[in-house]
Amino acid sequence: MSSSLLFNITTFAYLISMVVFFAFLASKNKAVGLAGSLTAFAGFAIQTVAILLRWKESYDMGRGHAPLSNLYESVVFFAWTIVLIFGILDIKYKYRVIGAFVVPFALLGMAWAQLGLDSGIQPLVPALQSNWLLYHVITCFLGYAAFAVACGISIMYLIKVRQEESEGTSPAGGIIATFPSSKILDDLNYKAIMVGFPLLTIGIITGAAWANYAWGTYWSWDPKETWSLIVWFVYAAFLHARITRGWVGKKAAVLSIVGFASTIFCYLGVNLFLSGLHSYGGGG
Amino acid sequence: MTTNKSFATSLWDFFCSLKLSIFLLIALAVTSIIGTVIPQGPPPPEYLQTISETKFLVYQKLGFFDMYHSWWFIALLYLLTLNLIACSIKRLPRVWKIISEPTLVMDSGLERSLTCTRQFKMAGDAATNRDRMVAFLKAEFTEPVVTETDGEFHLFAQKGAYSRFGVYVVHSSIIIIFIGAILGSLFGYKAFVSIVEGTGTSTAYNTRTEQPIDLGFTIKCEDFSVSYYDTGAPKEFKSILTIIDNGKPVIERRPTIVNSPLSYKGITFYQSSYGPAGDPIFYLSVRKRAGGEPVKITARQGERVSLPTGGFVRVMDYAPEVRSAMPQFSGPAARLEIVPPAGAPQYALVLKDYPDFDAQRGGDLIFAYEGVDEKQYTGLQVAKDPGVLVVWTGCTLMVVGIFIAFFLSHRRIWIRVSKGEVTIGGTANRNQPAFQLRFDALADKLKQQ
Ligand code: HEM
Numbered sequence: 100m101s102s103s104l105l106f107n108i109t110t111f112a113y114l115i116s117m118v119v120f121f122a123f124l125a126s127k128n129k130a131v132g133l134a135g136s137l138t139a140f141a142g143f144a145i146q147t148v149a150i151l152l153r154w155k156e157s158y159d160m161g162r163g164h165a166p167l168s169n170l171y172e173s174v175v176f177f178a179w180t181i182v183l184i185f186g187i188l189d190i191k192y193k194y195r196v197i198g199a200f201v202v203p204f205a206l207l208g209m210a211w212a213q214l215g216l217d218s219g220i221q222p223l224v225p226a227l228q229s230n231w232l233l234y235h236v237i238t239c240f241l242g243y244a245a246f247a248v249a250c251g252i253s254i255m256y257l258i259k260v261r262q263e264e265s266e267g268t269s270p271a272g273g274i275i276a277t278f279p280s281s282k283i284l285d286d287l288n289y290k291a292i293m294v295g296f297p298l299l300t301i302g303i304i305t306g307a308a309w310a311n312y313a314w315g316t317y318w319s320w321d322p323k324e325t326w327s328l329i330v331w332f333v334y335a336a337f338l339h340a341r342i343t344r345g346w347v348g349k350k351a352a353v354l355s356i357v358g359f360a361s362t363i364f365c366y367l368g369v370n371l372f373l374s375g376l377h378s379y380g381g382g383g
Numbered sequence: 384m385t386t387n388k389s390f391a392t393s394l395w396d397f398f399c400s401l402k403l404s405i406f407l408l409i410a411l412a413v414t415s416i417i418g419t420v421i422p423q424g425p426p427p428p429e430y431l432q433t434i435s436e437t438k439f440l441v442y443q444k445l446g447f448f449d450m451y452h453s454w455w456f457i458a459l460l461y462l463l464t465l466n467l468i469a470c471s472i473k474r475l476p477r478v479w480k481i482i483s484e485p486t487l488v489m490d491s492g493l494e495r496s497l498t499c500t501r502q503f504k505m506a507g508d509a510a511t512n513r514d515r516m517v518a519f520l521k522a523e524f525t526e527p528v529v530t531e532t533d534g535e536f537h538l539f540a541q542k543g544a545y546s547r548f549g550v551y552v553v554h555s556s557i558i559i560i561f562i563g564a565i566l567g568s569l570f571g572y573k574a575f576v577s578i579v580e581g582t583g584t585s586t587a588y589n590t591r592t593e594q595p596i597d598l599g600f601t602i603k604c605e606d607f608s609v610s611y612y613d614t615g616a617p618k619e620f621k622s623i624l625t626i627i628d629n630g631k632p633v634i635e636r637r638p639t640i641v642n643s644p645l646s647y648k649g650i651t652f653y654q655s656s657y658g659p660a661g662d663p664i665f666y667l668s669v670r671k672r673a674g675g676e677p678v679k680i681t682a683r684q685g686e687r688v689s690l691p692t693g694g695f696v697r698v699m700d701y702a703p704e705v706r707s708a709m710p711q712f713s714g715p716a717a718r719l720e721i722v723p724p725a726g727a728p729q730y731a732l733v734l735k736d737y738p739d740f741d742a743q744r745g746g747d748l749i750f751a752y753e754g755v756d757e758k759q760y761t762g763l764q765v766a767k768d769p770g771v772l773v774v775w776t777g778c779t780l781m782v783v784g785i786f787i788a789f790f791l792s793h794r795r796i797w798i799r800v801s802k803g804e805v806t807i808g809g810t811a812n813r814n815q816p817a818f819q820l821r822f823d824a825l826a827d828k829l830k831q832q
Contacts, residue, residue, distance in 0.1 A: 162612070222612040225620055225641040297785045304778045313642050314653050315766030316573065317774060318564075320451045322419040332412035336405050343401045361412075373419050 102156055103218060105149035106175065110209040112142030113178070117206050120199035124274045132195035136186075139202055143182045150179065153220070162222040167236045170370075171216040176236070177366075178208035180244035184294065188248060192287065194279045200251035231309035239302030239327070243362050245295030246334070249288050250359035253352035256284040260349060285348055288355050289341060296334050303327050322373040326365035333358040398469035407463045414459070418450040464561060467554045475551060482544040482793075487530045488537040489797035489808050499819055500808040501826040505800075509536060512800045519832060523825055524796055538798040546791035547812065552784030559777035566770030572596060574765040576652075578604040579660040580758050583627065587765040598650060598765075600628040605636055607657055607761040615707035620654050622761040639763075649767055656762030663757035665698045665717060667733070669750050672742075677751070692748065693724035701755060705734065712737065717752050794818060796825075805829070 116138035123132040153166045166172045185201045188194070212218070255278055262275045278284065306324065311317035318324060337354045340346035397403060422430055426448055431439060446453030486493060494500055505512050513529065513536040520527045520540050527540035574587035574596050583603030587596045605623040612618045619640055626634040626647050639645045644653045662683045669690065670677035680696065682688045687695040701717040702708070709716075714736035722728045733752035734740045741750045792813035799806040807826055811818035 222614060222616055222618065225617060228619075229642040231642075293789050297782065297789065300785060301782055304782065307778070308775070311768075311771060312644070314655065315644070315651055315764055315768070317771065320418060320423065325415050325419050325451075329412045329415050332408045332415070336408040336412070339401055339404050339408065343405065346405075369419070 102149045102153035105145050105152065106209070106213060106218075109142045109146040109149060109178075110206070110213050112138055112145060113182070113202055113206040113209055116142060116198070117202045120196075120202060124196065124199050124277060127277050132198075135198050135202075136189055136195055139182055139198060139205075140186060143179070143186065146175075146179050146182075150175070157220045160220055162220060164223045164228075165233050166220075167232060168223055168227055169217075169221060171212050171218045173236065173240070173366075174208050174212040174216065177240050177243060178205040178212070180240045181205040181208070181247050184241070184244045184248045184291070188287070188291065194283070194287065196277055196279065197248070197252060197255070197287070200255050201248050204247045204251065226313065229309060229313065231305060231312060235302060235305040235309055238298050238305055242295045242298035242302050243366060245291050245298060246330075246355075246359045246362050249291035249295065249355045252284055252288045252291060253355040256281055256288060256352045257349065259284060260352075281348070285351065288352060292334055292337060292355065292358075296331075296338065299327070299331055299334070303331060323365065323369050326361070326369050330358060330361045330365050333361055395469065398465055399473045401470070403462075403466050404470070407459060407466060411459055411463070414450075414456065417447055421447050421450070423449060423451070460561070464558060467557060471551055471554060478547050478551075482541075482547065485528075485539060485541060485795070487528055487539045488532060489539075489799050489806070493797070494806065494808055497808040497810050498815060499810065499822040499826075500806065501829075502804065502806045503830055504803060505805045505832075506803065509534065509800055509802055512536075512805060513538075515832060516798050516800055516805065519829060520796065520798065523828060527796075527798070534802070536800040538800070539795070541793065541795045543791050543793050546787050547793050549784050549787030549789075549791065552780055553788060554784075556777045556779075556781035556784055559780060560774050563770040563773030563775075563777055566773055567768040568770075571766070571768035571770060575655075575762065576602065576765055577760045577762050578602065579760045580604055580607050583625075590764075596765075600626055600633075600647065602626050602652065602763075604761050607759045609657070609703065611704045611706075613706065613713070615704050620657060622654055622657075622763070624652065649769065651766050653764040653766070654761070655764040657759055658762070660758045660760040663701070663755050665701070665755050666753040667696070667698075667717075667719070667750055668753055669696070669748050672747050672749055679753075687722075690721075690748065694722050696721050696750070699730075715752070715755065717755070719750055721746070721748065721750075789813075792818065794821075796822075 116135050119131060119135040119138055123135050150166055153172075157163050157166065167176055181201060182205050185198060185205075188197060259275060259278045259281045263281055279287070303324075306327070307317040310319065310324075333354065337351060337358060340354060341351060421442065426439075434442070442448060446455070450456055489497075507515075516536075516538055517527055517529060520538060525540050525542050527538040530537045530539070573590045575590055576584055576587045578584055581604070583601045585598050585601045587598055588594070589596055603625045605625055607620075607622050609617055610619045610621070622639045623636050624634070624639050624645055625632055625636055626645075628647075634645070634647060637645055639652060639654050641654045644651050646652075662685075665682045665684070667680040667682065668677040669680060671692070678691055680688055680690075682696070682698050684698055684701075687697050689695050697720045699718045699720050701715065703715050704713065705716040706713045712734055714734060716732060716734045719731045719733060720728055721731060729744075729746060731741050731744055731746070731750055733750050735752045735754060738751045739749075792811045794809065794811045796807065796809040798808075807829060809818070809822045809825075
């Protein structure tokens with residue numbers, strides 16, 4: 100059994116989970132929703148094994164390091180964290196429909212990694228040989244994943260609000276009726292960001308600590324650093340906007356989507372369009 | 384006078400407003416993008432060719448080439464700090480009042496404003512019921528304060544009051560980080576040293592100004608080496624460093640690699656680059672195909688060395704690891720030019736780990752590569768930053784503060800004991816749904832009393 104086979108099974112499980120969630124949207128059948136969640140969790144379990152196996156395989160090749168060192172590995176890990184955060188929300192708050200808007204992000208990541216990225220296990224360059232890599236990448240990606248979930252919820256929110264506003268003219272119901280109420284979605288959006296913001300904060304701080312340890316400067320305004328700060332500013336603005344009257348609801352949802360767009364730019368765009376110290380994306 | 388006062392007041396209100404905070408946070412986010420698109424530092428000529436002259440002048444005027452230190456970006460950061468301080472001065476006393484002078488009595492107005500309330504019939508006189516309720520709260524929540532008005536008893540208990548300070552911990556941590564950064568830029572420096580193997584220096588050069596900096600001690604590089612993975616990619620850059628202070632070695636032969644710096648007296652040295660220092664010396668040997676003892680040859684790079692059979696040999700180039708060019712071989716290699724007394728020059732590849740490799744060339748002379756003595760220099764980044772500890776203190780406070788602000792809440796419970804009746808009410812400043820569940824459980828327990 101190799102890790103790449105397990106990753107393929109994972110991708111397939113997320114695909115099925117997404118289709119089942121769409122069927123759940125259409126059918127509103129509770130059992131279908133449960134099946135969607137269970138498929139996603141099964142995929143998650145397989146992916147966990149696959150990540151650990153890849154870790155072991157790297158040691159077998161004499162290049163031992165945590166599987167977080169290139170674009171392929173980071174995209175796979177990102178998909179894993181998205182399903183993790185979704186699972187926590189699902190178990191804690193039991194709003195299954197969220198899966199239909201969140202699992203596609205995980206599927207997209209896995210499909211891209213499996214089809215479009217070089218999956219070879221490369222030895223670590225000297226700059227990345229540090230335990231800080233682990234702390235830094237894990238916290239950042241958990242934060243990113245929470246923002247991905249918040250973005251999915253915000254999209255649902257905007258759809259839901261449009262439907263609620265036109266309630267008078269169109270027959271209430273359809274798929275959108277199965278969404279949680281806009282008030283709950285708004286609250287879930289806030290909760291997901293409340294999980295993501297501390298994680299991103301710790302991610303930025305561990306990155307700064309590592310930079311200071313490795314080359315004596317905790318902050319050098321490198322494009323990746325700057326973009327992570329931009330993301331941080333956007334979500335800080337989101338948190339303050341909520342305390343001010345009139346900024347809940349639509350504006351908050353839009354801010355959450357803008358926040359996730361800048362997160363994705365920070366993660367991928369910086370490597371594709373700008374140059375800097377961070378090496379992810381170079382192998383893509 | 385009144386207009387003057389109202390101007391001061393409105394200025395104060397402006398600095399206290401959360402709208403200003405949101406504006407500043409978004410302004411910082413948007414303007415920060417500029418510096419990730421326009422290269423920072425002295426612009427390279429290639430870049431200047433891609434923009435027009437007017438654009439260049441505008442960019443230069445606005446400080447876009449060093450935008451994170453431009454007057455307007457720093458001004459935004461100062462405004463943020465002012466905003467934070469003003470906001471805290473305005474709000475802290477109110478928060479303090481909520482905690483230190485709590486509303487002890489739940490009157491009907493307060494009762495109506497609470498989301499969680501329950502009422503029960505309770506037999507017995509008010510004083511007995513009061514004692515039961517005090518014992519109940521003490522056991523299930525926390526010790527209450529009791530107030531008596533008009534024959535009714537009011538109990539008040541609170542938990543997690545100090546969590547209200549969480550956001551202020553976060554906000555002051557931002558200011559602490561700024562202070563640390565300012566300390567670092569005033570009293571610290573970033574510098575650079577290059578040390579040839581076997582030598583030492585006590586002078587570093589400031590990275591920005593290139594001015595010499597006296598370290599106050601000597602740092603010596605005993606040895607520098609690079610090791611490689613089997614793919615040919617570099618695995619480790621290692622300098623063996625010794626520090627000599629007052630003529631005595633205080634740190635001896637400490638290996639310093641990327642991600643493992645060396646610190647002494649607040650100055651830290653980071654492995655950063657390396658390169659050749661002076662010409663390498665090659666050691667070769669040559670023997671006749673016909674037989675006989677091999678003869679050793681020592682050559683500098685490019686030097687023509689005479690051969691015992693006439694003609695000469697020259698080392699053209701060399702590599703520490705051939706694997707990336709010749710996957711089936713590994714180890715160091717050199718390329719030789721052999722010029723016989725008559726005829727065309729020949730070229731030979733010699734591999735240190737395969738001494739007989741050159742035999743297959745078919746020449747009369749067989750060469751072998753025994754190694755190279757190559758002096759390197761190691762390049763170390765030097766940093767001194769007395770503000771770093773302050774920055775880490777700020778960062779720790781920020782994380783702690785965010786956790787307090789997000790995940791702890793100030794919970795308050797009131798109980799009113801009147802004749803034959805008990806009313807309980809409660810509220811939390813955060814995560815109301817979770818509090819509602821705890822409150823319901825508490826009220827159910829109370830009912831069974
Ligand atoms: C422009 C400067 C800022 C001002 C004037 C400001 C002001 C405020 C105020 C008045 C509150 C509400 C406090 C309350 O609930 O009583 C607050 C909450 C908060 N602030 Fe700031 N803030 C600023 C910048 C920041 C920044 C840069 C951060 C980044 C970490 C931050 C983090 C927070 C957090 C985490 C909360 C709690 C939010 C919540 O309850 O959802 N603040 N801020």
